[in-house]
Every structure is written in C-alpha cells, then in structure tokens.
Amino acid sequence: MVTEMSVVVPIFNEEDVLPLFVGRLRPVLDRLGVPYEVVAVDDGSTDTSPILLQRFHRDWPELRIVRLRANAGHQAAMSAGLQLARGAWIASIDADLQDPPEVLADMLSMATSEQADVVYGVRNDRSSDTRFKRLTARAFYRTMRAVGTVDAPLDAGDFRLISRATADAVNALPEHGRVLRLVIPSLGFPSAEVHYRRDERAAGVSKYPLSKMIRLTLDSLTGFSQAPLRLATWFGLFGFVVASGLLLYALAVNITGHALPGWTSTVVVVAAFAGLQLLCLGILGEYVGRIYSAQQGRPTHYIAYDSLASDENPPSAP
Incomplete structure (x- = not known):
C-alpha cells in the first residue's frame, strides 16, 4: 500500500x-x-x-x-x-x-x-x-x-x-x-x-x-548569507581610513613641533583595532569551519x- x-x-x-x-x-x-x-x-x-x-x-x-x-x-x-x-x-x-x-x-x-x-x-x-x-x-x-x-x-x-x-x-x-x-x-x-x-x-x-x-x-x-564576510571587508576599509587619518595627524603634529598625545589614546586605538581584527577572524572562522565540516563528509x-x-x-x- x-x-x-x-x-x-x-x-x-x-x-x-x-x-x-x-x-x-x-x-x-x-x-x-x-x-x-x-x-x-x-x-x-x-x-x-x-x-x-x-x-x-x-x-x-x-x-x-x-x-x-x-x-x-x-x-x-x-x-x-x-x-x-x-x-x-x-x-x-x-x-x-x-x-x-x-x-x-x-x-x-x-x-x-x-x-x-x-x-x-x-x-x-x-x-x-x-x-x-x-x-x-x-x-x-x-x-x-x-x-x-x-x-x-x-x-x-x-x-x-x-x-x-x-x-x-x-x-x-x-x-x-x-x-x-x-x-x-x-x-x-x-x-x-x-x-x-x-x-x-x-x-x-x-x-x-x-x-x-x-x-x-x-x-x-x-x-x-555572505553579509558577515562583507561586514569584515567593510571593517577593514574603515580601519584603513582611520589609520590613514591618524598617520596624517601624526605627521602634522610632527611638522608643527607639537608633542604627540599621551599613551591613553594610543592604547584605545590599538585595542579598538585589535577587537575589529578578532571579530573579522571569528567571522572568517565560522565560514572556514563549515567548509572543514563539509570536506570531512x-x-x-x-x-x-x-x-x-x-x-x-x-x-x-x-
């Protein structure tokens, strides 16, 4: 039946x-x-x-x-x-x-x-x-x-x-x-x-x-969705723009003879970029993990x- x-x-x-x-x-x-x-x-x-x-x-x-x-x-x-x-x-x-x-x-x-x-x-x-x-x-x-x-x-x-x-x-x-x-x-x-x-x-x-x-x-x-991967790319572009701005700022301060700001701002910037990098690595890790599982079969x-x-x-x- x-x-x-x-x-x-x-x-x-x-x-x-x-x-x-x-x-x-x-x-x-x-x-x-x-x-x-x-x-x-x-x-x-x-x-x-x-x-x-x-x-x-x-x-x-x-x-x-x-x-x-x-x-x-x-x-x-x-x-x-x-x-x-x-x-x-x-x-x-x-x-x-x-x-x-x-x-x-x-x-x-x-x-x-x-x-x-x-x-x-x-x-x-x-x-x-x-x-x-x-x-x-x-x-x-x-x-x-x-x-x-x-x-x-x-x-x-x-x-x-x-x-x-x-x-x-x-x-x-x-x-x-x-x-x-x-x-x-x-x-x-x-x-x-x-x-x-x-x-x-x-x-x-x-x-x-x-x-x-x-x-x-x-x-x-x-x-x-590939949106998380694109988010990691946008984070990278954002980091590049901010880093370029900081470089121009440092050069301007050096040319005018003023002292650079204290270590607090430096630590904040470094920590922020480190956090973004870890986040991007985590996103990439999720996709790599799926590929790894699929390859294992x-x-x-x-x-x-x-x-x-x-x-x-x-x-x-x-």
Missing part, C-alpha cells in the same frame, strides 16, 4: 508530553482517510521516551520508531526523518503541542487544492511565548530576510508540509549543518501558508535553550534502530 502522508516528529526527552501528543495526533491522522505513517525520531533520549514509544507502537501500527545512536540535534533528527519518510506528502511537527496537530488536515487540503509543493505553518499569534522569545524570533526572521538570499516566510518554523519532490530535492543536497526552515524556502518551489495560533508547551520543558538558538542563528547566517547522525525494518523482518522462531 502506498503511503500518502508521513509525519516526522523529532523527539528528545519528551516523556511528559508524549501521551498528550499521541492522543491528539492519532485521531487527526485517522480522520484523513489516507494511508499514513508517523516517523518518530528518538534523538538519543535519556528518559523514558523510548519505552513510551514502544508501548504506543504496539497499539498503533502506523507509528514508526527511528532511534539515533546519540543526540544529533533537532535539525539533524528532522533530516533523518525526512530521509526515511515514504509518504507522497511529508509533514514535520514537534511533540510539545505548541503547533496544533489539527492544522495538518488544513495543510494537506491546501497543498492539493492549490498544487503547492510546500505549505508553511505560520504563527499569527505568539502571545503564549515569552517577550524575549518573541523579540528574538522577530529579530531572527527579519535579519535573515535583510541579509540573506532566502525569502523565508516570517514566523514560520519547522511546522510544514512538503511534497515528495521537495523532500527528494532536500535529501539530495550535500550541505552539512542544514537549517531546514531556510533550506526549503531556498528551493523556490510553489508554496502556500496556513496561519495558526501558537500554544504553550503542553508539558515538560523546552529543549531549545539560548545556546542552541545562537547556534541556529550562526548556522543560518553562515549558510545562507561525516554523517550528521547514525541510526541505531528502525521499527519498520524490525516489523518487516521479525526474528525467526527457534
């Missing part, structure tokens, strides 16, 4: 919310009336999430469990699910229930009616998020649209539906450290949007602290278990 829809769910230590998530997701998919699968990617959970998934799998054959050997990160886990999904349409959603599963039906309907390869879930109400989260998210999306080459929808995260053609195109990319919320818009395939209200996390705590948000921002900037994740393979090849009786 051909799988019409796959739903990829990256999971990391979600034991508190998993029962609630399954309780809402399964009725939505059952009502679609099409063959489907749910690809739950366990990203190296250390709580009881793997045990809960196995329990749900016994009563829900459409639930497919993929377990990674170690924690690879949210984007890597989602990429793993995207590579393994078999559906003609592939949705991605987090298990925290901030993105309502009920919207999946609207996404599939819009994709087929408008012949769109991508349907983005766009948050038109983020009142459940903290003020800090709203401000940083707004800054992230607007910065990427200003300095990047990707016209990504504002306030569209990783809740989306894509066609098989889109998934194949993404899987064919050799890029490491990919940020799917920017990779998919960069393809330029026909798209549509479904708006929804972002809810509070149903249970548990966020698995996306500030450090991971910063890492995601750096990957986004260095992966989709190491996989972003390793799969330890796939319930589909186990179900299709059960152990033989002794």
Whole structure:
C-alpha cells in the first residue's frame, strides 16, 4: 500500500508530553482517510521516551520508531526523518503541542487544492511565548530576510508540509549543518501558508535553550548569507581610513613641533583595532569551519534502530 502522508516528529526527552501528543495526533491522522505513517525520531533520549514509544507502537501500527545512536540535534533528527519518510506528502511537527496537530488536515487540503509543493505553518499569534522569545524570533526572521538570499516566510518554523519532490530535492543536497526552515524556502518551489495560533508547551520543558538558538542563528547566517564576510571587508576599509587619518595627524603634529598625545589614546586605538581584527577572524572562522565540516563528509547522525525494518523482518522462531 502506498503511503500518502508521513509525519516526522523529532523527539528528545519528551516523556511528559508524549501521551498528550499521541492522543491528539492519532485521531487527526485517522480522520484523513489516507494511508499514513508517523516517523518518530528518538534523538538519543535519556528518559523514558523510548519505552513510551514502544508501548504506543504496539497499539498503533502506523507509528514508526527511528532511534539515533546519540543526540544529533533537532535539525539533524528532522533530516533523518525526512530521509526515511515514504509518504507522497511529508509533514514535520514537534511533540510539545505548541503547533496544533489539527492544522495538518488544513495543510494537506491546501497543498492539493492549490498544487503547492510546500505549505508553511505560520504563527499569527505568539502571545503564549515569552517577550524575549518573541523579540528574538522577530529579530531572527527579519535579519535573515535583510541579509540573506532566502525569502523565508516570517514566523514560520519547522511546522510544514512538503511534497515528495521537495523532500527528494532536500535529501539530495550535500550541505552539512542544514537549517531546514531556510533550506526549503531556498528551493523556490510553489508554496502556500496556513496561519495558526501558537500554544504553550503542553508539558515538560523546552529543549531549545539560548545556546542552541545562537547556534541556529550562526548556522543560518553562515549558510545562507555572505553579509558577515562583507561586514569584515567593510571593517577593514574603515580601519584603513582611520589609520590613514591618524598617520596624517601624526605627521602634522610632527611638522608643527607639537608633542604627540599621551599613551591613553594610543592604547584605545590599538585595542579598538585589535577587537575589529578578532571579530573579522571569528567571522572568517565560522565560514572556514563549515567548509572543514563539509570536506570531512561525516554523517550528521547514525541510526541505531528502525521499527519498520524490525516489523518487516521479525526474528525467526527457534
């Protein structure tokens, strides 16, 4: 039987919310009336999430469990699910229930009616998020649209539906450290949007602290924009102009016979230029690091278990 829809769910230590998530997701998919699968990617959970998934799998054959050997990160886990999904349409959603599963039906309907390869879930109400989260998210999306080459929808995260053609195109990319919320818009395939209200996390705590948000921002900037490199160039030009001005000033003071200013100004100038040089080196280092990782060609994740393979090849009786 051909799988019409796959739903990829990256999971990391979600034991508190998993029962609630399954309780809402399964009725939505059952009502679609099409063959489907749910690809739950366990990203190296250390709580009881793997045990809960196995329990749900016994009563829900459409639930497919993929377990990674170690924690690879949210984007890597989602990429793993995207590579393994078999559906003609592939949705991605987090298990925290901030993105309502009920919207999946609207996404599939819009994709087929408008012949769109991508349907983005766009948050038109983020009142459940903290003020800090709203401000940083707004800054992230607007910065990427200003300095990047990707016209990504504002306030569209990783809740989306894509066609098989889109998934194949993404899987064919050799890029490491990919940020799917920017990779998919960069393809330029026909798209549509479904708006929804972002809810509070149903249970548990966020698995996306500030450090991971910063890492995601750096990957986004260095992966989709050359603006930081151009910023380093402008810093260099600015430094050259200032240095030339200081040289002319020193020559003028020497010619008129006046003493040069004290060491404080010298220290300030030297420290300022040293800071700019370190900043430029850091920017260059981020790009060189991405090139180095790409040249190594190491996989972003390793799969330890796939319930589909186990179900299709059960152990033989002794």
